[in-house]
Amino acid sequence: MTQDKLDLLIDLHQPNPRQGPGGDAQTELALRLTGLDPAAPLTVADIGCGTGAATLALARLLPQAQITAVDFLPPFLTTLQQRNKAAGVADQVTPLAASMSELPFADAQFDLLWSEGAIYNMGFENGVKNWRRFLKPGGVLVASELTWTTNTRPVELQAFWDAAYSEVATAADKIRVLERHGYSPLGYFVLPETCWRDAYYRPLQAGFNDFLCRHGNSEAARALVAEHEQEIALYEANSMYFGYGVYVARRITFPQTSHLFP
Numbered sequence: 325m326t327q328d329k330l331d332l333l334i335d336l337h338q339p340n341p342r343q344g345p346g347g348d349a350q351t352e353l354a355l356r357l358t359g360l361d362p363a364a365p366l367t368v369a370d371i372g373c374g375t376g377a378a379t380l381a382l383a384r385l386l387p388q389a390q391i392t393a394v395d396f397l398p399p400f401l402t403t404l405q406q407r408n409k410a411a412g413v414a415d416q417v418t419p420l421a422a423s424m425s426e427l428p429f430a431d432a433q434f435d436l437l438w439s440e441g442a443i444y445n446m447g448f449e450n451g452v453k454n455w456r457r458f459l460k461p462g463g464v465l466v467a468s469e470l471t472w473t474t475n476t477r478p479v480e481l482q483a484f485w486d487a488a489y490s491e492v493a494t495a496a497d498k499i500r501v502l503e504r505h506g507y508s509p510l511g512y513f514v515l516p517e518t519c520w521r522d523a524y525y526r527p528l529q530a531g532f533n534d535f536l537c538r539h540g541n542s543e544a545a546r547a548l549v550a551e552h553e554q555e556i557a558l559y560e561a562n563s564m565y566f567g568y569g570v571y572v573a574r575r576i577t578f579p580q581t582s583h584l585f586p
């Protein structure tokens with residue numbers, strides 16, 4: 325992607341409460357599924373945090389936690405810090421500008437790794453494989469990921485996603501990936517459509533006109549809006565076939581002396 329397009333993308337998404345589908349109630353549900361004690365002084369990383377929708381919810385739900393909020397786009401982290409200050413949780417959150425594929429974390433640093441709508445940037449399998457070592461034994465990963473919600477679907481839709489993100493799969497396949505890489509699944513649910521429509525797409529659409537004005541109705545700005553409108557239309561036409569699955573899985577650590585089957 326060119327720097328100009330990245331700058332436009334940032335400007336389009338930065339004013340919005342979230343940069344992907346999700347919701348506070350769903351963040352809370354996923355947190356409950358981890359089984360972690362919300363009153364404990366947990367160490368948490370929110371990877372691909374954007375402007376901090378989930379970070380803010382986690383800080384509220386985990387008042388003793390220290391949260392490292394990671395994104396590779398510094399402007400998003402600036403907004404995140406402003407939101408944290410306004411919400412009175414800035415002392416719980418450390419923003420970190422870093423790539424999710426080169427995280428400067430220590431082994432076993434975290435009780436909880438969180439990633440809403442972001443792990444696809446390095447691929448789900450690559451992400452769960454590479455991030456595992458940052459979890460303490462028994463620590464928990466929560467990641468939302470594009471998922472087929474039915475076993476069959478229109479061939480054109482399959483072809484579209486095969487080209488755009490070939491790791492889209494059913495929940496059973498995603499859970500197998502987690503198991504293959506040393507996690508034990510604790511829970512799975514699908515984000516309701518309101519998390520796409522009301523929480524993500526409506527605020528995004530509401531900002532299209534202002535965005536076009538800020539950029540003098542340039543061809544590049546119009547093309548970006550058209551891209552997003554296509555994405556929204558694709559979702560509206562096919563929301564029964566795909567959605568975001570939320571995966572909650574614990575890092576397993578085997579005793580060194582065990583003889584394992586298979």
Ligand SMILES: C[S@@+](CC[C@H](N)C(=O)[O-])C[C@H]1O[C@@H](n2cnc3c(N)ncnc32)[C@H](O)[C@@H]1O
Nearest residue numbers: 342343344372373374395396423424440442445
């Ligand atoms: C779809 S947005 C989701 C943001 C946020 N979690 C939310 O739900 O509102 C994906 C986020 O991942 C970030 N991102 C993309 N590639 C990244 C990378 N390689 N390393 C770190 N962050 C990345 C983007 O800047 C963006 O903020």
